[in-house]
Amino acid sequence: MNTYTIDLSLRPTTFDLWHVCLAGTAAALALLLIVVLISVLVGMRRCRRAAVTDAAPVAPVPKPEPEIKIVEKIVEVEKIVQAPAPDPVVLKEATPDAALQLLSLLQKEARFIDFIKEDVSAFSDADIGAAARVVHQGCTKAINEHFTLAAISQDQEGSRVTLNKGFDANSFRLTGNIVGEAPFTGTLVHKGWQVTDLRLPKLTEGHNAKIIAAAEVEL
Amino acid sequence: MSAVRYSVGIDLGTTHCVLSYVDLESPEDQMVLAVMAIPQLTGPGTIEEKSQLASFTYLPHAAEIAEGSTTLPWSAKPEHLVGEIARNLGSKTPIRLVASAKSWLCHAGVDCKQAILPADAPEDVERISPFAASKAYLEHLREAWNHRFPEHKLQDQDLTITVPASFDPAARELTVEAARHVGLHQAVLLEEPQAALYSWIEKSEGDWRNHVKVGDVILVVDIGGGTTDLSLIAVTEQDGNLQLTRVAVGDHILLGGDNMDLALAYTIKAKMEQEGGKKLESWQLQALTHGCREAKEKLFNQPELAGMPLVVASRGSSLIGGTLRTELTRDELNRVLVEGFLPQVQVGDKPVVRPRSGLRSAGLPYAQDAGITRHLAAFLSRQKDATIELGHTPAENASFLHPTAVLFNGGVLKAEVLSGRLMSILNHWLQSEQAPQARLLQGADLDLAVARGAAYYGFVRKGKGVRIKGGVAASYYVGVESAMPAVPGLPPEIEALCIAPFGMEEGTEQELPNEEFGLIIGEPVRFRFFASKIRRDDPVGTRLEGWNDDELEELDEIEITLPEEGRMAGEIVPVHLSSAVTEVGTLELRAVSNRDGKRWKIEFDVRNSEESN
Numbered sequence: 133m134n135t136y137t138i139d140l141s142l143r144p145t146t147f148d149l150w151h152v153c154l155a156g157t158a159a160a161l162a163l164l165l166i167v168v169l170i171s172v173l174v175g176m177r178r179c180r181r182a183a184v185t186d187a188a189p190v191a192p193v194p195k196p197e198p199e200i201k202i203v204e205k206i207v208e209v210e211k212i213v214q215a216p217a218p219d220p221v222v223l224k225e226a227t228p229d230a231a232l233q234l235l236s237l238l239q240k241e242a243r244f245i246d247f248i249k250e251d252v253s254a255f256s257d258a259d260i261g262a263a264a265r266v267v268h269q270g271c272t273k274a275i276n277e278h279f280t281l282a283a284i285s286q287d288q289e290g291s292r293v294t295l296n297k298g299f300d301a302n303s304f305r306l307t308g309n310i311v312g313e314a315p316f317t318g319t320l321v322h323k324g325w326q327v328t329d330l331r332l333p334k335l336t337e338g339h340n341a342k343i344i345a346a347a348e349v350e351l
Numbered sequence: 352m353s354a355v356r357y358s359v360g361i362d363l364g365t366t367h368c369v370l371s372y373v374d375l376e377s378p379e380d381q382m383v384l385a386v387m388a389i390p391q392l393t394g395p396g397t398i399e400e401k402s403q404l405a406s407f408t409y410l411p412h413a414a415e416i417a418e419g420s421t422t423l424p425w426s427a428k429p430e431h432l433v434g435e436i437a438r439n440l441g442s443k444t445p446i447r448l449v450a451s452a453k454s455w456l457c458h459a460g461v462d463c464k465q466a467i468l469p470a471d472a473p474e475d476v477e478r479i480s481p482f483a484a485s486k487a488y489l490e491h492l493r494e495a496w497n498h499r500f501p502e503h504k505l506q507d508q509d510l511t512i513t514v515p516a517s518f519d520p521a522a523r524e525l526t527v528e529a530a531r532h533v534g535l536h537q538a539v540l541l542e543e544p545q546a547a548l549y550s551w552i553e554k555s556e557g558d559w560r561n562h563v564k565v566g567d568v569i570l571v572v573d574i575g576g577g578t579t580d581l582s583l584i585a586v587t588e589q590d591g592n593l594q595l596t597r598v599a600v601g602d603h604i605l606l607g608g609d610n611m612d613l614a615l616a617y618t619i620k621a622k623m624e625q626e627g628g629k630k631l632e633s634w635q636l637q638a639l640t641h642g643c644r645e646a647k648e649k650l651f652n653q654p655e656l657a658g659m660p661l662v663v664a665s666r667g668s669s670l671i672g673g674t675l676r677t678e679l680t681r682d683e684l685n686r687v688l689v690e691g692f693l694p695q696v697q698v699g700d701k702p703v704v705r706p707r708s709g710l711r712s713a714g715l716p717y718a719q720d721a722g723i724t725r726h727l728a729a730f731l732s733r734q735k736d737a738t739i740e741l742g743h744t745p746a747e748n749a750s751f752l753h754p755t756a757v758l759f760n761g762g763v764l765k766a767e768v769l770s771g772r773l774m775s776i777l778n779h780w781l782q783s784e785q786a787p788q789a790r791l792l793q794g795a796d797l798d799l800a801v802a803r804g805a806a807y808y809g810f811v812r813k814g815k816g817v818r819i820k821g822g823v824a825a826s827y828y829v830g831v832e833s834a835m836p837a838v839p840g841l842p843p844e845i846e847a848l849c850i851a852p853f854g855m856e857e858g859t860e861q862e863l864p865n866e867e868f869g870l871i872i873g874e875p876v877r878f879r880f881f882a883s884k885i886r887r888d889d890p891v892g893t894r895l896e897g898w899n900d901d902e903l904e905e906l907d908e909i910e911i912t913l914p915e916e917g918r919m920a921g922e923i924v925p926v927h928l929s930s931a932v933t934e935v936g937t938l939e940l941r942a943v944s945n946r947d948g949k950r951w952k953i954e955f956d957v958r959n960s961e962e963s964n
Contacts, residue, residue, distance in 0.1 A: 247670050249668070255672065331400070335398075338418065339396030
């Protein structure tokens with residue numbers, strides 16, 4: 133029977149094929165372990181991030197209103213979100229109720245839909261003018277009652293204005309000969325409008341906003 | 352229970368209600384008065400917040416309103432439709448609209464707790480009482496407040512409700528009772544012209560003392576949507592401090608801005624019918640009234656305009672073809688409003704009173720003379736001596752009381768054409784008697800002053816700031832049969848016995864122990880009841896044997912029924928009368944037993960329902 137003595141101070145002077153294979157296998161296993169560890173780490177990280185994004189819409193639980201549903205009051209504007217290439221472009225959905233509500237207000241106060249839907253070609257300017265007064269007066273009332281409007285630029289239209297670096301490109305649109313660097317100086321063509329306050333009516337749960345004006349039957 | 356945090360003022364108007372409040376915990380110099388936006392239905396299914404709640408109630412047909420479309424933030428199905436929705440629906444269906452409930456409260460001859468409104472509704476429309484309508488407005492305001500301030504319920508806050516200075520004791524009592532019915536037990540009353548003056552004082556931020564001086568008499572002219580209310584407030588001095596005393600109030604005049612718009616609409620209607628030869632329908636008149644109101648405001652605000660086009664749109668969906676057009680010219684505006692409502696009259700002129708036709712109509716007793724200046728002239732002439740007891744010496748030969756300052760209130764007087772005209776006529780009267788010109792107190796908020804003043808009054812009641820002394824607005828009398836032999840065929844002579852003197856203050860009581868009446872237990876006993884706004888020196892117990900028609904005004908009868916309470920029905924109990932003015936601001940009359948001092952309340956609200964039928 134062979135007996136093996138273990139002497140740890142002994143160093144091989146020559147590597148046979150067997151030992152080379154052994155060393156290669158050990159190195160390969162170590163590499164594999166590192167790869168697995170890294171992928172586990174990355175995986176865990178992703179999971180956490182995904183969990184956060186999943187939780188986001190749940191977090192602000194809408195306060196349960198007992199009887200009425202408060203329809204979102206903002207007329208939402210399509211807005212392009214500047215994002216890094218891989219993320220998909222997110223567009224905000226405009227809520228149809230608010231738009232319908234505005235139409236209904238304009239119809240109620242200003243007969244807006246009646247006016248738009250009528251063929252004006254058959255009428256004289258005097259007749260159209262008379263009707264336009266109804267529409268104008270009513271629209272003024274409806275808009276003033278539900279929106280607070282303010283001019284964006286306080287300068288006189290036609291005057292020279294200067295936009296410094298970092299100006300809000302949403303509020304000011306450059307046109308014409310756009311070259312060079314800010315500050316930009318040009319002529320104020322239109323002073324702009326913005327809504328500073330908005331007071332749309334709230335709707336009850338069962339209200340059908342698509343009915344802009346109910347048909348009227350006199351008894 | 353939460354503590355009192357706010358002082359709340361409610362202007363319970365004929366056409367609009369406004370609620371204003373002030374935080375009592377804020378320091379006096381930083382006091383901020385706010386007007387609360389009141390959520391209300393504006394149409395089926397839509398709720399908007401407005402600073403005014405339209406004082407209208409609509410009684411819908413069961414098939415008229417879709418299920419769930421009258422939901423309010425605090426109630427799935429409110430009992431009554433009030434606010435803007437009521438006015439909107441009612442403009443097309445007037446037979447179901449209750450309007451001007453407040454004016455009915457002060458209408459002699461109707462029982463305000465009977466379901467009588469809408470007055471001209473057909474048989475099968477459910478009706479409600481003027482009292483119930485007032486309750487509905489207060490209830491809406493209470494719910495709106497409690498929805499906004501759930502931590503500080505309205506029933507726990509200081510609350511002031513304004514009433515016209517010309518409201519009689521019964522109407523004041525009804526207002527307080529309506530508030531109690533909706534849980535607002537703590538409400539106190541304040542006269543509207545006083546509230547307007549409080550608001551002016553509050554707005555001046557302490558500067559008011561520089562604008563008035565001892566000896567001033569302030570005339571408050573309040574022309575609202577439906578009523579005109581006049582008051583005189585004198586400035587006196589006590590211990591070096593300025594004091595304000597309300598010395599006189601005018602009659603209840605049902606005349607206001609709505610009458611003006613209607614007058615314009617009828618003028619234009621007549622013009623259109625003459626030009627076009629076609630009769631306008633009632634819905635067209637309605638649209639015309641609306642258009643006239645807007646055109647009027649434009650013309651008043653822009654003096655350079657010569658006229659404003661008016662259009663009446665068709666009801667169908669075809670707008671362009673069916674639109675009628677006409678114009679409201681400045682001449683017409685001046686003729687109808689300025690000359691019609693503020694005619695240049697002499698101070699000796701009196702309002703024209705046509706004898707009422709024999710049949711009493713079911714409607715409100717609207718003023719027969721639209722000339723507001725004539726009502727004003729009559730008021731100032733009658734109150735010629737109103738300030739004598741305060742030590743003011745009126746000018747010799749003065750034929751009317753000379754006001755030295757004027758405070759305006761009410762949306763109508765926002766138009767400078769009208770307020771300027773009123774001032775110039777008043778100053779013309781003053782000039783003709785060599786009196787100095789009256790000055791206009793500036794800076795009043797004509798629309799919201801009453802509610803704001805009412806909220807400020809809560810502050811004043813806490814001892815901060817000056818308080819206007821007032822007391823009861825008239826002297827009150829009961830009619831007693833004079834002790835003389837009966838003459839066959841003639842009703843027994845009536846004497847008027849003064850039971851509450853003019854200016855009797857809140858929290859005081861007066862008794863008439865020497866005037867004994869025998870009341871029969873179990874049987875209602877009625878007294879005739881009179882008020883006088885000019886006999887201001889009669890102490891309690893004065894017996895008047897005769898009086899002029901304009902001296903004493905007869906109010907509704909008052910009634911007392913002694914309960915049996917262990918006594919025999921038919922037994923006669925000797926009593927004397929006692930009167931008290933409560934802290935709330937209502938007059939209370941009681942019968943006090945001469946035997947054991949037991950007290951029974953005498954009811955005001957016994958308006959004969961059989962008379963109104």
